[in-house]
Amino acid sequence: MIRPFFRMILGIALAPALAMAAVNLPVHKEVLPNGLTVLLHPNKQAPTVSCRLFYVTGSVHEVPGKSGLAHILEHELFKGTKKVGISDSIADARFMAMQDSLQALIRSAKLAGDTAKLKDLNAKHDSVLNEHRKIFVKDELWGAYQAAGGTGLNAFTTDLMTAYIVTLPKNKVELFMWLESDRMQNAVLREFYSERSVVREERRMRYDDKPTGRYYESLNSLIYEAFPYRVPTIGWPSDIDNLTREMAEEHYRKYYKPRNAILVLAGDLDTTATMDLVKKYFASIPAGEEFPPLTIRDPEQAGEKRLTVTRPDAPNLFNLVFKTPEVGDPSLYALDIVEGVLNGRSGRLYKRLVEEEKLAVSASASNSPNKYVSEFSVRVNLRPDADVAKVEKIVWEELEKLKVTPVSEREFQRVKNHAYAGLVRSLTDMENVATMLAWYEMYGDYRIFLDWAENLNKVTASQVQSIAAATFDHDKAVTGTLLKKK
Structure with missing residues (x-):
């Protein structure tokens, strides 16, 4: 974390x-009508711009049974959108619907303890996913940033937010606007269940099998009795195993929107021209929903x-x-x-x-x-x-x-x-x-x-x-x- x-x-x-x-650091702050907070710091020491997009959604906003949701969404938003990461958007939608239907049947079979049916359904799901992968354009978003000279490309999730970061040449900032505004509106959560297995393995390596990982989780849950900082950002094992694409899709549609986002650019930029670009790409996006107030506090x-x-x-x-x-x-x-x-x-x-x-x-x-x-x-x-x-x-x-x-x-x-x-x-x-x-x-x-x-x-x-x-x-x-x- x-x-x-x-x-x-x-x-x-x-x-x-x-x-x-x-400290006299010039910063232009502007909040768009849809709630997007924009901070710009012009600095011409190098012909680059460091770009940050923070979504103010982390593990503190997760309800019991859904811990790890923000973290898995961090992974999923690199899978692409309706325009990025796919060669056939119509077939993409058809494959997604087939996998969602099979996953619903898999959950029912799992609850019923029907191991034979579960094995058959998992095989069918894997077969559909393998066909689906044939129309993927793998890592297209990462590749676009790298081809443009992007460095420091990364993402991370904490208890309070999820961040997407990259540093670009100053003449490539519009690429950031295009890709991130598209990701804010049109993300497609592909390979969700295989990615869920990746996160589960990540948790096993970093926490379950690591003495300091489990120790600090236990210590954290002792420090915080009621407040959600006690919940690990990566999620509890049983919660990760039961997260569904529908849960993640609902969370994304509601909260990965301008009202809960902070866009920061620092580097060789012109404030007026950059704000024009921000408005061009982000101003028309619906505000999204606001998180309910976080009223819970620890007792004395x-x-x-x-x-x-x-x-x-x-x-x-x-x-x-x-x-x-x-x-x-x-x-x-x-x-x-x-x-x-x-x-x-x-x-x-x-x-x-x-x-x-x-x-x-x-x-x-x-x-x-x-x-x-x-x-x-x-x-x-x-x-x-x-x-x-x-x-x-x-x-x-x-x-x-x-x-x-x-x-x-x-x-x-x-x-x-x-x-x-x-x-x-x-x-x-x-x-x-x-x-x-x-x-x-x-x-x-x-x-x-x-x-x-x-x-x-x-x-x-x-x-x-x-x-x-x-x-x-x-x-x-x-x-x-x-x-x-x-």
Whole structure:
């Protein structure tokens, strides 16, 4: 699962002391009548444009029994449209109808436990699919981007959204408009059930058979009791196995539309001409439906929660997690300072656990802002013979110090300089700029990203102590350990 945490910026090498200044990044924002949000950042450092289309639909919007729906749709939208990926659209529609009918019979036979009939129906379905594949134009969408000089072509799904990304030569931006507006209206979900098997195998490799994958799924479901961040973006195994093309088709028709989309372009572009292109291709698309408000929230944590998992193939890990306010809350800037103080080879956790006590091979802290609710976490990769109780005691000692002893001015300035230098450098990468603008607009306002360094500079030592005292409470902690079974 991918999120743009502030720690990404904090991770760049320390620069000389810099005077903090507001980031002046020209951004044209316009919302079309159908709800499509458009952000344009002109920058002529290279004759390319980084293109991002975010659909604000992820696992938080999935109802029980349909987890993994947004993720499988991410895959399916590369199968093509009525115009792309197929040589005969009339035959295509006929083949799709035959497969849908056979799948309905397969589901009935499966429920009835009729294995002989199930085997026969699956064979018929595979036969129809093989005939269908003869009229495919394989990977035509990918090929079109690559032939135009596209780089960085990718897609990903998170708990909040699904993103399609590519960087193109500046004279090929209209291709992006044409392909993505077509995909927004006319996607055909071909090979759905074979793709469902691909996703199921992906889940098996990344989660079911991977000790850290299952451990973090279990830990996540302990952190969130009711809120849907507890649901894995890839989906639960039984849900994946029972997803249907009709479910995905309904979700696509309702929500993969302008009302729920953010289009961002950053690079060598003319704002007026680019907006004319956006309107030409997207303005006529119906708005689509709005997601129902996400009203569910976790209850107040009743006390400290713990998870211990032992496996013969496991590494040795220690995790400590605290829920924090959602992105945009002023307290998160003070927690960015806390992260910088604790994190990295010059941070307090590494010095204490790795260098002094020789209990760990690495130790890190992460402030992870997110919509609705955020997290602050500590992760320690333990040495095989490490005393877990001692590691936990030291981590808490370092957190307690932040409550009672002000961060030194030297340490404070080091973190701020580090952060600001990283932010300035990141703004020279148009792929990063386009992604971050889209991400923070999804959070509510792209300016959160641009104003971050200025707000960080306002944080005081007393605010750091105050937020440390409010956050690092034993009764609000979730502790996880993954240990090698002896």
